[in-house]
Amino acid sequence: MYPTYMKESIRKVEATRERRLKETFPRITEEEKTSLLQKFHPDFIKEGMRELLVGSNKGERTPNEMADVLEGNSRINPDKIDLDKIDYDVDVLVIGGGGAGASAALLAQENGATVLLTTKLRLGDANTVGAQAGTQAADRPNDSLAIHYLDTMGGGRFTNIPELVEVLVKDAPSVIKWLETLGVNWDKNPDGSMHELSGGGASRLRLHSARDYTGLEEMRVLRDEVKNRKIDYLEFSPTIELIMDNKGQIGGAILVNLETNELSLVRAKAVVMATGGTGRLHIQGFPTTNHYGATADGLVLAYRVGAKLIFMDTMQYHPTGAAYPLQILGQLVTEKVRTLGAQLVNVDGEQFIMPLEPRDVVASANIRECQERHKGIETPSGEVGVWLDSPMIDIIGGEGTIARQLPAMVRQFSRFNIDIIKEPMLVYPTLHYQNGGIKINTNGATIVPGLFAAGECEGGVHGRNRLIGNSTLDIFVFGRRAGRAAAQYAKEVKLGTLTLDHVRQWQAELKQAGLAELRPISPLLLPNYARQPYDYLPDYTKQILTVGQIKVA
Amino acid sequence: MAEQVRMVDIYIMGRHYQVPEGLTIMTALEYCGYRMIRGCGCRAGFCGACATVFNFKNDPQLRYDLACQKTIEQDMYLVQIPFFPSAKALYNLEEVEATGEQVLTLYPDLVKCFGCNTCTKTCPQELEVMWFMSDALRGDIREVANKSFDCVMCGLCAARCPQGLVPYNIALLCRRLYGRYLAPTSKHLEDRLAEIETGKFDAELEELKNMSQDKLRRRYAERDIEPAY
Ligand SMILES: Cc1cc2nc3c(=O)[nH]c(=O)nc-3n(C[C@H](O)[C@H](O)[C@H](O)COP(=O)(O)OP(=O)(O)OC[C@H]3O[C@@H](n4cnc5c(N)ncnc54)[C@H](O)[C@@H]3O)c2cc1C
Ligand code: FES
Numbered sequence: 001m002y003p004t005y006m007k008e009s010i011r012k013v014e015a016t017r018e019r020r021l022k023e024t025f026p027r028i029t030e031e032e033k034t035s036l037l038q039k040f041h042p043d044f045i046k047e048g049m050r051e052l053l054v055g056s057n058k059g060e061r062t063p064n065e066m067a068d069v070l071e072g073n074s075r076i077n078p079d080k081i082d083l084d085k086i087d088y089d090v091d092v093l094v095i096g097g098g099g100a101g102a103s104a105a106l107l108a109q110e111n112g113a114t115v116l117l118t119t120k121l122r123l124g125d126a127n128t129v130g131a132q133a134g135t136q137a138a139d140r141p142n143d144s145l146a147i148h149y150l151d152t153m154g155g156g157r158f159t160n161i162p163e164l165v166e167v168l169v170k171d172a173p174s175v176i177k178w179l180e181t182l183g184v185n186w187d188k189n190p191d192g193s194m195h196e197l198s199g200g201g202a203s204r205l206r207l208h209s210a211r212d213y214t215g216l217e218e219m220r221v222l223r224d225e226v227k228n229r230k231i232d233y234l235e236f237s238p239t240i241e242l243i244m245d246n247k248g249q250i251g252g253a254i255l256v257n258l259e260t261n262e263l264s265l266v267r268a269k270a271v272v273m274a275t276g277g278t279g280r281l282h283i284q285g286f287p288t289t290n291h292y293g294a295t296a297d298g299l300v301l302a303y304r305v306g307a308k309l310i311f312m313d314t315m316q317y318h319p320t321g322a323a324y325p326l327q328i329l330g331q332l333v334t335e336k337v338r339t340l341g342a343q344l345v346n347v348d349g350e351q352f353i354m355p356l357e358p359r360d361v362v363a364s365a366n367i368r369e370c371q372e373r374h375k376g377i378e379t380p381s382g383e384v385g386v387w388l389d390s391p392m393i394d395i396i397g398g399e400g401t402i403a404r405q406l407p408a409m410v411r412q413f414s415r416f417n418i419d420i421i422k423e424p425m426l427v428y429p430t431l432h433y434q435n436g437g438i439k440i441n442t443n444g445a446t447i448v449p450g451l452f453a454a455g456e457c458e459g460g461v462h463g464r465n466r467l468i469g470n471s472t473l474d475i476f477v478f479g480r481r482a483g484r485a486a487a488q489y490a491k492e493v494k495l496g497t498l499t500l501d502h503v504r505q506w507q508a509e510l511k512q513a514g515l516a517e518l519r520p521i522s523p524l525l526l527p528n529y530a531r532q533p534y535d536y537l538p539d540y541t542k543q544i545l546t547v548g549q550i551k552v553a
Numbered sequence: 554m555a556e557q558v559r560m561v562d563i564y565i566m567g568r569h570y571q572v573p574e575g576l577t578i579m580t581a582l583e584y585c586g587y588r589m590i591r592g593c594g595c596r597a598g599f600c601g602a603c604a605t606v607f608n609f610k611n612d613p614q615l616r617y618d619l620a621c622q623k624t625i626e627q628d629m630y631l632v633q634i635p636f637f638p639s640a641k642a643l644y645n646l647e648e649v650e651a652t653g654e655q656v657l658t659l660y661p662d663l664v665k666c667f668g669c670n671t672c673t674k675t676c677p678q679e680l681e682v683m684w685f686m687s688d689a690l691r692g693d694i695r696e697v698a699n700k701s702f703d704c705v706m707c708g709l710c711a712a713r714c715p716q717g718l719v720p721y722n723i724a725l726l727c728r729r730l731y732g733r734y735l736a737p738t739s740k741h742l743e744d745r746l747a748e749i750e751t752g753k754f755d756a757e758l759e760e761l762k763n764m765s766q767d768k769l770r771r772r773y774a775e776r777d778i779e780p781a782y
Contacts, residue, residue, distance in 0.1 A: 166762055193740065
């Protein structure tokens with residue numbers, strides 16, 4: 001329920017609604033766009049970024065929180081690990097149990113490889129389940145691969161790697177078909193044609209959805225298929241370091257049991273990194289839409305074995321994270337709400353941006369409205385936000401549209417006595433997606449022999465800004481490609497002797513740069529939200545608690 | 554505008570704590586110093602990792618919810634159910650049929666449902682679990698798919714079923730059968746796949762890929778935009 005003073009602002013929103021229904025806010029020009037972004041987008045906040053001092057991206061800028069983990073200390077002491085004691089010996093190890101990892105595991109197995117999938121939380125606890133709005137694929141008659149290509153490049157400010165975008169759009173229709181063959185229930189019209197929606201930056205209706213539970217539907221099905229195909233998987237067993245061989249090829253990985261701290265060693269001829277995103281690093285203090293395990297681990301692991309990262313200076317802030325109530329702060333209010341017709345309005349009920357501009361633009365406009373123009377609405381806990389006028393949807397689409405198309409959103413807000421059919425939602429940008437990541441080619445291969453990457457942890461497909469619906473596409477396109485290519489590579493490669501010399505070298509490099517003492521240990525694995533005062537501990541126990549252990553005080 | 558925060562008494566596995574009002578069960582656990590490993594996934598009501606059981610000091614009736622979505626209340630007694638052993642049939646989707654008999658072959662215990670409705674009362678998504686179980690019994694796969702669609706697979710229905718049934722897995726089977734065999738096919742998708750096969754778009758994509766930045770930008774700016782709705 002909204003407090004009275006917020007209700008007063010809602011009355012202004014209601015008063016302007018009828019007029020706004022007929023009003024289209026003009027699209028912003030390229031010049032205005034540039035200045036808006038430079039002034040308000042978090043990527044442009046200078047103090048928020050710094051240059052990396054070690055590794056293959058040395059000298060390049062990335063958010064401070066990302067730099068901390070990329071320059072982090074290893075969790076293991078290589079001298080204490082016996083690489084002769086292998087627990088699992090497989091062709092392909094897939095790291096990460098989201099959409100990209102599950103697809104890679106399925107395709108690797110189909111292509112004859114023995115596969116182990118290992119993941120941090122449960123299989124399917126991932127950003128993939130959170131995806132609500134949908135997956136892009138140009139399959140309607142008035143659409144084409146070329147238009148999808150153009151939209152994607154434009155969204156990414158023309159910085160995307162063209163070859164990656166080409167396969168993204170070309171594989172897209174077959175991905176939709178593949179998922180349907182596995183039993184995904186797409187939203188359809190009675191004649192069987194796909195019921196597709198528009199999305200910010202897309203010039204055609206191209207979003208395939210499954211109500212507003214698209215990612216959940218995709219993930220439920222893939223998880224079930226991984227089980228049906230009897231692919232081995234380990235839960236609560238994140239990778240904390242990769243293993244190499246003496247020829248500079250990938251040789252496997254070291255996993256830790258999150259509950260017992262016991263290590264397991266995997267020898268693998270190929271590794272597919274599919275660890276997803278970064279939101280739980282809370283870059284610049286933003287709340288996030290991401291799941292609990294989104295801590296950039298894959299980037300850290302790949303960086304340590306010499307892989308190259310790209311576009312590490314750009315993050316996606318979703319323009320509409322919940323700003324009220326506090327219980328759901330930062331959680332996603334899907335873009336589908338705007339796709340279906342809801343406008344963004346300020347405290348006076350006036351529009352200030354065309355709601356379907358690209359995400360970085362809308363996010364910046366929301367920040368400007370609150371920070372510069374002071375036309376936001378402050379919540380009792382001191383957050384600030386603008387209105388997303390959801391009741392417009394039923395006026396445009398007919399009564400029942402919201403209930404039918406947005407059941408997850410209705411449910412989420414009704415828990416706090418807010419009826420989004422009748423009342424608007426208060427929103428503010430939230431950290432959503434990591435645009436860049438590990439550099440790959442069209443088969444998901446990195447420059448490190450045997451290391452592949454797929455999904456949100458890889459970069460280049462989306463350039464500097466990802467469009468809605470292109471990520472849940474990316475994970476299947478490149479998950480499948482990487483799985484297939486990894487299986488093929490595993491057939492050909494001859495592994496040498498396993499080694500952890502790269503970890504020794506990394507630590508030496510950190511020491512030389514004077515960073516070893518300053519940086520945390522990484523990968524982070526989980527954020528620490530527990531209010532646990534460790535201040536009373538003597539120093540020697542703190543050492544034990546932090547070095548080579550899961551606890552990061 | 555910050556006022557004095559009111560504190561609420563809660564009991565985590567029997568132990569008393571005081572936490573500020575307005576927290577969710579999950580953030581209350583963290584406030585008390587618990588670092589979640591199990592029982593925490595999306596933190597947004599989508600993954601079903603955080604199934605929770607609670608009752609109140611003076612009201613023993615059990616209630617169920619998602620810890621990341623439920624706000625704490627005075628005198629709540631809390632415990633999480635991060636894992637519950639439950640059966641899942643293994644099958645090859647390409648070799649099964651979309652019929653009620655098939656569902657019964659894979660989940661024969663389904664006939665043991667005696668309609669006690671505990672599953673429906675347990676569901677944190679407020680789905681009509683018992684009704685879709687009876688749809689499954691009748692072989693109405695489409696209705697199971699429809700009614701169970703918003704299932705986050707938290708497993709609470711299976712944890713509470715006195716007959717040991719697994720409604721969430723049975724529903725998943727039905728949805729997959731529906732998507733694979735019963736949903737009407739999309740002709741435009743098939744057509745597009747055939748066009749891609751014949752290389753219809755290759756030349757145009759090649760041209761775009763090799764186009765100068767300036768020209769590409771112009772093409773982008775000039776593209777026509779289909780109305781959103
Ligand atoms: C709320 C939300 C809504 C979204 N909506 C959309 C949308 O509508 N359309 C769209 O296209 N995209 C959307 N996205 C983006 C998209 O869902 C994700 O980018 C995509 O699903 C990522 O898939 P992934 O498989 O790469 O990573 P994830 O799905 O995040 O999977 C990564 C997996 O790796 C595991 N992992 C992490 N670290 C380790 C480690 N060290 N060892 C082992 N395992 C590890 C994680 O636990 C997880 O299981 C949304 C994202 C969110 C968060
Ligand atoms: S943590 Fe995913 S539903 Fe609560």
